[in-house]
Amino acid sequence: MPLPDFHMIDAAPTPVATFSHAAEIDGWVFLTGQMPTWPDDPARPLPEGIEAQTARVMDNLVLVLEGLGLTLANVVQARAYLTEFERDYDAMNRVYASYFAPNPLPARTCIGVTALAVGALVEIDLVARRP
Secondary structure: OOOOEEEOOOOOOOOOOOOOOEEEEOOEEEEEEEOOOOOOOOOOOOOOOHHHHHHHHHHHHHHHHHHOOOOHHHEEEEEEEEOOHHHHHHHHHHHHHOOOOOOOOOEEEEEEOOOOHHHOOEEEEEEEEOO
């Protein structure tokens, strides 16, 4: 069995901890959860509000996918984590959905959590498959 490849994408934000942007094996690509941090300035304050943070997270995920030669069309599964689930679920969904074609959509789980790194309101990770 082959060993996985681990990817760091220059255009993507600096990781907030010790991990790669993505791991890949047998055509499956596992993207680490992205935070609403800025790729050009990790010290810049996070965007305000769930809509802006979700858009920044999705933009960061797109940067990682593009760095791997993939797009959101390659995504088969997503996991979203929200610190204020009841308050932010609908607004996060609207922004998230705007990044995908209406059908088919990836499978997805959304989880309420007590806290996320860097004080974020949302984190999203993805699983993609190469054609």
